[in-house]
Amino acid sequence: MKNPGGRPKEFNDAIIAKAQEYVDGGYLREEEVPTIAGLALYIDKTRSTVYEWGKENPKFSDILGKIMTKQERELLNGSLKGDYNATISKLMLTKHGYSDKVENEISGPGGGPMVNEVRLTIVDPQH
Numbered sequence: 001m002k003n004p005g006g007r008p009k010e011f012n013d014a015i016i017a018k019a020q021e022y023v024d025g026g027y028l029r030e031e032e033v034p035t036i037a038g039l040a041l042y043i044d045k046t047r048s049t050v051y052e053w054g055k056e057n058p059k060f061s062d063i064l065g066k067i068m069t070k071q072e073r074e075l076l077n078g079s080l081k082g083d084y085n086a087t088i089s090k091l092m093l094t095k096h097g098y099s100d101k102v103e104n105e106i107s108g109p110g111g112g113p114m115v116n117e118v119r120l121t122i123v124d125p126q127h
Contacts, residue, residue, distance in 0.1 A: 009059075018043050019063045023070065032084065033074045033092075034067045052121055072096040 020041045027034040040047045054064040075092055078084040090100060
């Protein structure tokens with residue numbers, strides 16, 4: 001019988017317990033840092049199902065938040081120690097609000113906006 005909508009029926013306390021197990025170190029069996037994709041594989045579900053459960057269940061949402069927090073901490077610490085590939089760490093840390101942005105501002109005299117002034121002088125070729 002098909003589920004008439006809402007959360008898939010297989011969501012239960014055992015899923016929450018297994019997800020918590022992943023957060024508490026189960027990811028270390030196959031991954032350097034915890035990920036949502038890793039959790040999905042660990043509990044044998046798809047990422048879209050995991051995200052849907054996170055929207056519908058506060059406990060599961062908290063688990064997803066812990067995964068992201070642990071991921072951020074482990075990426076930062078591992079990168080600072082030189083244990084992780086810098087390019088991959090940089091890419092993954094963008095999900096946590098980090099960026100490698102360079103902002104250039106061109107300003108005019110006194111720090112004001114740059115004004116490009118064009119002067120046109122008409123010269124009479126007769127003079």
